[in-house]
Every structure is written in structure tokens, then in C-alpha cells.
Amino acid sequence: MLKSLAAVLAASVLATPALADTVVVTAKRMLDVDSGRMLDDPLVVITDGRIASVVTRNGGRPNIPANARRIDLGEATILPGLIDMHVHLTSNPKYGGYSRYQFTDGFWLAQGVGNAERTLRAGFTTVRNVGSDRYDDVALKQAVDEGWITGPRIVPAAHALGATGGHCDETFLPPSYDRKSPAMGDSPDELRKRVREQRKYGAEAIKVCATGGVFSRNTAPGVQQLREDELRAVAEEAHFWKLKTAAHAHGADGIKAAIRAGIDTIEHVSFIDAEGIALAKRQGTWLGFDVYNTDYTLSEGAKNGVLPENIAKERAVGTLQRENFRAAAKAGAPMIYSTDAGIYPHGDNARQFAVMVRFGLSPIDAIRSATTNAAQALGRTADVGSIQVGRYGDLVAVAGDPLADVTLLERPVAVIKGGERVR
Structure with missing residues (x-):
């Protein structure tokens, strides 16, 4: 028996994958909190709220859908939310x-x-x-x-x-x-x-x-x-x-x-x-x-x-x-x-970084306390705390090098949560 036209159309719709929402974020530098190194020319691809790829200078460029949204942060430095x-x-x-x-x-x-x-x-x-x-x-x-x-x-x-x-x-x-x-x-x-x-x-x-x-x-x-x-x-x-x-x-x-x-x-x-x-x-x-x-x-x-x-x-x-x-x-x-x-x-949460540095932590260790360490303590290393494939597309951008001046974190120039720019 032939299927009804409605049934065929319904099956076709169910079989067609929804278009993924892709966002491409670029900036001058990226702080890799895991290694403590500053990386040049990062390109972060976020698909459906999660990081799909991360590349830096000389790392090649991934295939990016033509309909991808772009967030160019110019001279800023990005680090994990x-x-x-x-x-x-x-x-x-x-x-x-x-x-x-x-x-x-x-x-x-x-x-x-x-x-x-x-x-x-x-x-x-x-x-x-x-x-x-x-x-x-x-x-x-x-x-x-x-x-x-x-x-x-x-x-x-x-x-x-x-x-x-x-x-x-x-x-x-x-x-x-x-x-x-x-x-x-x-x-x-x-x-x-x-x-x-x-x-x-x-x-x-x-x-x-x-x-x-x-x-x-x-x-x-x-x-x-x-x-x-x-x-x-x-x-x-x-x-x-x-x-x-x-x-x-x-x-x-x-x-x-x-x-x-x-x-x-x-x-x-x-x-x-x-x-x-x-x-x-x-x-x-x-x-x-x-x-x-x-x-x-x-x-x-x-x-x-x-x-x-x-x-x-x-x-x-x-x-x-x-x-x-x-x-x-x-x-x-x-x-x-x-x-x-x-x-x-x-909203003044980032003011504590400077106090932590003043009383003995290095800037990178202070930043790790709010990124990689916090993710471990939460049991959420698959989701947050680092700019890595599979984690949420949560980023914060500052105008300069936070390892040289940790107070820059008090004045973010951009905040991205799940690929959506909120500031």
C-alpha cells in the first residue's frame, strides 16, 4: 500500500536535520589557561552553543558554514568565561x-x-x-x-x-x-x-x-x-x-x-x-x-x-x-x-583578582582559580572553565594582557555565553 502524501512529507521533515547555529569568534590573542600561554589570532567556532573548533595562527582554518554569524573582537584578548x-x-x-x-x-x-x-x-x-x-x-x-x-x-x-x-x-x-x-x-x-x-x-x-x-x-x-x-x-x-x-x-x-x-x-x-x-x-x-x-x-x-x-x-x-x-x-x-x-x-566580582595577586597568587593562578580550578571543583570539566572543543561557548574579552594587568578583568569589553554576545 502506498503511503499517504502527508506521511511521506512528515517523514521527510523528520529526516532533515535542523540547520546548526554557528558563530565564529576572532580576536588578536587568546589566553590558554591550561598552559598559561598567550596564543595569537584565535578563531573559535561555536555550534549550537558548544565549541566546535579552536585554531590559532598557522593552525589552518576550519570549514565554516556560509550562514555563520561572526563576532570580531579586534585587538582584544579572549579567555574562558x-x-x-x-x-x-x-x-x-x-x-x-x-x-x-x-x-x-x-x-x-x-x-x-x-x-x-x-x-x-x-x-x-x-x-x-x-x-x-x-x-x-x-x-x-x-x-x-x-x-x-x-x-x-x-x-x-x-x-x-x-x-x-x-x-x-x-x-x-x-x-x-x-x-x-x-x-x-x-x-x-x-x-x-x-x-x-x-x-x-x-x-x-x-x-x-x-x-x-x-x-x-x-x-x-x-x-x-x-x-x-x-x-x-x-x-x-x-x-x-x-x-x-x-x-x-x-x-x-x-x-x-x-x-x-x-x-x-x-x-x-x-x-x-x-x-x-x-x-x-x-x-x-x-x-x-x-x-x-x-x-x-x-x-x-x-x-x-x-x-x-x-x-x-x-x-x-x-x-x-x-x-x-x-x-x-x-x-x-x-x-x-x-x-x-x-x-x-x-557585578564587582572581578575586583577580587587584584587582591589575590597582591597577597601571593600569580595572575595566571588567580585566573585559573576562576576557570580550570573552578570547573574541576564543580565537576563540570566537560562544560566550562576552558576554551576547548565540546565545552560551552562562554568567553570573556579584555583590552590587553590580563597576565600583565589582572585588573583588566574588571572591565570586560565583551562577554559571550553559549555563542551569544551579551556585552
């Missing part, structure tokens, strides 16, 4: 202390839309959001992925886990408000359940608070708040579900407990000691020092409503944290780029 491993897109430093309680709950997600766009335009094409209320970071990720808003690739952690009354609990309101964080746990089994809840509702990473913090009340940054067996339960449960983990940890004991427990990245790392640095090196645990934001908090915090006790804690933490960063850098400890954006204005 940057990765910030510690942001809070729904936080805003303008509203510190009790001033944030003047707004309705949805305000934070609404203003987070602008924060996401500012972050992307600053050259950060991927971020890990380590803690938000109401699964707002999951919502932002979904809105970006569906094309409703502009923003980076977001790895959400949803609610941060912690101990009742600890840094990641609600510590500003009296008992009559009965305000608690929904992700607190006071035993290994309770914390395992909290991991499963966060994953259920969209978390792609798990954050846990191992010590007190600067911006909570009634907590001391250096004091451990979860026992090692509790931290191990978080790490084991998250890894069982194929999720990476991050620990907020200022104090030396809490840092070492989190490393021994198997947490993947340690955030803040303020009071780390020589034993902790050696332990991190031995176990390959990534350290994420947020060494820029102290400047902002001490200069702007009071006028933004940050309480005197919190400013005093930041003053006590900041100087020592930077000296311990210097020690960790000198020792060659594994480093990632973690800024705690939201404690300072979003």
Missing part, C-alpha cells in the same frame, strides 16, 4: 542588619533578576549560588535556562544546612516570631534528610555551615557548630546523590573537621592554620577565600545598616584571613574563586 564559586544572587548589601525586614518576601527574588544580569555582564558566565531562601536560586536558574531573564549558568544550592541557632539559622528575630531556617539539623540523620530535601527541590550542590559567621547574630566566626560526624553525613549523602559540597568555615577546627569529613570546597577559610593547609593539599580540598569583600563592608557597611557587632567581626576576620590566604598560596594549596557576592554589589 569566568566562574564565581560563592555568590548570593538574591542578597543585596544595600540592606544590612534589620533594614532588610522592610520588604516582602518576593522582593529578594525580584531584585535578584538584576543581580544575575550584572554578574553575567561582568564576565562571569557561571556561578555557584551557595544559599538562598525559598529556593529562589533554583527559580533564577530556571528562568535563565528558559530564556526569560539574562544571567549566568547557575549552580543552585538552595537552603544552606546548619545547626539550630547557628550561622545559617535565623538569628536576628526573637522567639515570638518563631522564624527558623528550613534546613537546620541537629544529628547526622537529620542532616542527611535536609540534603535529600534540597536535592528534591532543585539543589545541584549542598552548602553546610560548619562554624559561626560574620553576618549572623550570637555566633562567633571561629567557633565550630557541627561535629565531624554531622559534616561527614552531609558529605556522604550529597556524594551518594552525585552532588558536590561546600562548607562555610572560618575557624581552624571547623575547617579541618570539614576537610576530614570529605567536604569538597571550604568557603571563607579565615583562620586556617598550617595543619589545615597541609590537610587540604593532601586531600585535594579546594579553598575559597573571599579576600575582597572586607574592603566593601568596612567602608560601606555602617551606612547600609550592618550592625556594629557584625562590622567588628569583619574587622577582626579580614586582616587575618588575607595573611592566611598568603600562607595557603605560598604552600600551593588548591584554590577556587569565591567572592561572597551579595556582601558587596553584584
Whole structure:
């Protein structure tokens, strides 16, 4: 029996491949972050959002479809899209202390839309959001992925886990408000359940608070708040579900407990000691020092409503944290780029590069902390962190050599995400 004309046409349409969207990016130079070398005359072909080929001077030229779009960045230098491993897109430093309680709950997600766009335009094409209320970071990720808003690739952690009354609990309101964080746990089994809840509702990473913090009340940054067996339960449960983990940890004991427990990245790392640095090196645990934001908090915090006790804690933490960063850098400890954006204005993420260089990292190692190292820590080396075939077509361009002047990264001349120019 002859097939109907409609069936034949339908089969023909299904058999015809859709035309690929191809973008060709050219520039004067490209920083190969893996080797640390600067390469001349790069040509990067991006097909359907992924890098299809990368060639440089004398490397020949690939076959390029006639309908390919072209982005010529002229005299600029390109490098991989940057990765910030510690942001809070729904936080805003303008509203510190009790001033944030003047707004309705949805305000934070609404203003987070602008924060996401500012972050992307600053050259950060991927971020890990380590803690938000109401699964707002999951919502932002979904809105970006569906094309409703502009923003980076977001790895959400949803609610941060912690101990009742600890840094990641609600510590500003009296008992009559009965305000608690929904992700607190006071035993290994309770914390395992909290991991499963966060994953259920969209978390792609798990954050846990191992010590007190600067911006909570009634907590001391250096004091451990979860026992090692509790931290191990978080790490084991998250890894069982194929999720990476991050620990907020200022104090030396809490840092070492989190490393021994198997947490993947340690955030803040303020009071780390020589034993902790050696332990991190031995176990390959990534350290994420947020060494820029102290400047902002001490200069702007009071006028933004940050309480005197919190400013005093930041003053006590900041100087020592930077000296311990210097020690960790000198020792060659594994480093990632973690800024705690939201404690300072979003979009200023790249200002931390200069501080990292000032306190001991070479420019290429500072850049690697936000590219190759961050991709490894995320478990995303197939997707981000380098300009290689198969990875997303995420690029940032600067006007000059960032190895000679790392502050150029604060002023990108172009940002490309998945082959689409956003700046």
C-alpha cells in the first residue's frame, strides 16, 4: 500500500536535520589557561552553543558554514568565561542588619533578576549560588535556562544546612516570631534528610555551615557548630546523590573537621592554620577565600545598616584571613574563586583578582582559580572553565594582557555565553 502524501512529507521533515547555529569568534590573542600561554589570532567556532573548533595562527582554518554569524573582537584578548564559586544572587548589601525586614518576601527574588544580569555582564558566565531562601536560586536558574531573564549558568544550592541557632539559622528575630531556617539539623540523620530535601527541590550542590559567621547574630566566626560526624553525613549523602559540597568555615577546627569529613570546597577559610593547609593539599580540598569583600563592608557597611557587632567581626576576620590566604598560596594549596557576592554589589566580582595577586597568587593562578580550578571543583570539566572543543561557548574579552594587568578583568569589553554576545 502506498503511503499517504502527508506521511511521506512528515517523514521527510523528520529526516532533515535542523540547520546548526554557528558563530565564529576572532580576536588578536587568546589566553590558554591550561598552559598559561598567550596564543595569537584565535578563531573559535561555536555550534549550537558548544565549541566546535579552536585554531590559532598557522593552525589552518576550519570549514565554516556560509550562514555563520561572526563576532570580531579586534585587538582584544579572549579567555574562558569566568566562574564565581560563592555568590548570593538574591542578597543585596544595600540592606544590612534589620533594614532588610522592610520588604516582602518576593522582593529578594525580584531584585535578584538584576543581580544575575550584572554578574553575567561582568564576565562571569557561571556561578555557584551557595544559599538562598525559598529556593529562589533554583527559580533564577530556571528562568535563565528558559530564556526569560539574562544571567549566568547557575549552580543552585538552595537552603544552606546548619545547626539550630547557628550561622545559617535565623538569628536576628526573637522567639515570638518563631522564624527558623528550613534546613537546620541537629544529628547526622537529620542532616542527611535536609540534603535529600534540597536535592528534591532543585539543589545541584549542598552548602553546610560548619562554624559561626560574620553576618549572623550570637555566633562567633571561629567557633565550630557541627561535629565531624554531622559534616561527614552531609558529605556522604550529597556524594551518594552525585552532588558536590561546600562548607562555610572560618575557624581552624571547623575547617579541618570539614576537610576530614570529605567536604569538597571550604568557603571563607579565615583562620586556617598550617595543619589545615597541609590537610587540604593532601586531600585535594579546594579553598575559597573571599579576600575582597572586607574592603566593601568596612567602608560601606555602617551606612547600609550592618550592625556594629557584625562590622567588628569583619574587622577582626579580614586582616587575618588575607595573611592566611598568603600562607595557603605560598604552600600551593588548591584554590577556587569565591567572592561572597551579595556582601558587596553584584557585578564587582572581578575586583577580587587584584587582591589575590597582591597577597601571593600569580595572575595566571588567580585566573585559573576562576576557570580550570573552578570547573574541576564543580565537576563540570566537560562544560566550562576552558576554551576547548565540546565545552560551552562562554568567553570573556579584555583590552590587553590580563597576565600583565589582572585588573583588566574588571572591565570586560565583551562577554559571550553559549555563542551569544551579551556585552
